Amino acid sequence: MTANETWTVLDLLRWTTAHFAKQGIETARIDAECLLAHALSSSRLRLYLEFDKPVEESERARFRELVKRRGHDRVPVAHLTGEKEFWSLTLGVTPDVLTPRPDTETLVQAALARLPDREAEATLLDVGTGSGAIALALLSERPKLRAVATDVSAAALAVALANAERVAVRDRIDLRAGSLFEPVADERFDLIVSNPPYLAEAEAAGLAPELAFEPPEALFAGPAGTEVLRALVSGAPRHLEPGGTLLLEIAPAQAPVVAGWMRDGGFEDVCVLDDLARRPRVVVGRHARTGGDA
Numbered sequence: 001m002t003a004n005e006t007w008t009v010l011d012l013l014r015w016t017t018a019h020f021a022k023q024g025i026e027t028a029r030i031d032a033e034c035l036l037a038h039a040l041s042s043s044r045l046r047l048y049l050e051f052d053k054p055v056e057e058s059e060r061a062r063f064r065e066l067v068k069r070r071g072h073d074r075v076p077v078a079h080l081t082g083e084k085e086f087w088s089l090t091l092g093v094t095p096d097v098l099t100p101r102p103d104t105e106t107l108v109q110a111a112l113a114r115l116p117d118r119e120a121e122a123t124l125l126d127v128g129t130g131s132g133a134i135a136l137a138l139l140s141e142r143p144k145l146r147a148v149a150t151d152v153s154a155a156a157l158a159v160a161l162a163n164a165e166r167v168a169v170r171d172r173i174d175l176r177a178g179s180l181f182e183p184v185a186d187e188r189f190d191l192i193v194s195n196p197p198y199l200a201e202a203e204a205a206g207l208a209p210e211l212a213f214e215p216p217e218a219l220f221a222g223p224a225g226t227e228v229l230r231a232l233v234s235g236a237p238r239h240l241e242p243g244g245t246l247l248l249e250i251a252p253a254q255a256p257v258v259a260g261w262m263r264d265g266g267f268e269d270v271c272v273l274d275d276l277a278r279r280p281r282v283v284v285g286r287h288a289r290t291g292g293d294a
């Protein structure tokens with residue numbers, strides 16, 4: 001990609017896709033598209049309509065820098081563009097929040113299935129909201145849903161607040177700082193959702209290089225990895241309405257143990273749901289209609 005040649009949109013996409021693939025980036029083509037669209041202040045769709053258009057040197061210089069930071073430094077695309085698509089939303093992303101993952105859409109889908117009436121009033125608690133991804137996706141789909149979303153990170157809550165404004169649901173979300181159920185005193189909710197940190201500290205060494213750019217408190221729960229999940233399962237009954245549902249994202253290997261805790265804790269209809277890659281990803285349980293407030 002030298003300065004004096006003519007390069008079209010398609011040439012740049014092809015070259016960059018091959019370059020990223022050589023560097024072991026699995027999402028080479030889509031990353032190339034997102035970065036080129038960003039460098040051209042355009043959209044991925046528009047690139048497809050302008051494959052033959054020559055790209056000016058000033059735009060190519062901007063793109064070259066992005067390609068270098070993605071390919072060589074392994075900076076995640078969302079940190080380079082400042083945004084990420086999640087569900088049907090475009091969310092702002094900074095290094096203070098976990099970049100929302102497509103895997104987490106499994107949790108959103110499962111939560112929506114527990115809110116079958118689009119127009120019904122309901123309440124939601126999202127523990128560890130990060131960018132706000134889960135709560136905002138649910139609020140965008142259910143116009144009468146109201147949410148409390150919490151995080152230990154004040155910086156993450158600032159990102160969630162900006163995103164709530166961006167997707168026009170600010171009036172239905174209450175953002176609160178604190179750990180686990182601390183910020184909700186004795187309040188109860190119809191639905192509690194969480195994609196908590198669930199990696200063990202010892203797993204840090206073997207992770208994809210991109211994860212080094214994510215906030216550690218979003219990834220690591222403690223020596224076992226299940227510490228925050230355990231606390232969520234044991235605390236949730238005191239914050240669920242009778243018959244309310246707890247939905248937790250987990251690492252695939254954690255599914256049996258978390259489902260076991262839920263059953264032992266008196267949750268009913270406990271089940272494990274797979275993501276699109278058929279890996280166990282979400283554990284769901286219904287709080288008993290009577291008693292069981294451990």
Ligand SMILES: C[S@@+](CC[C@H](N)C(=O)[O-])C[C@H]1O[C@@H](n2cnc3c(N)ncnc32)[C@H](O)[C@@H]1O
Nearest residue numbers: 098100128129130151152179180195197217218
């Ligand atoms: C895996 S990220 C998930 C972010 C977002 N919900 C998503 O799905 O993209 C976990 C989030 O939980 C927050 N967190 C970690 N420990 C927490 C705790 N004890 N209580 C509340 N939030 C916590 C982190 O700051 C981080 O924002």
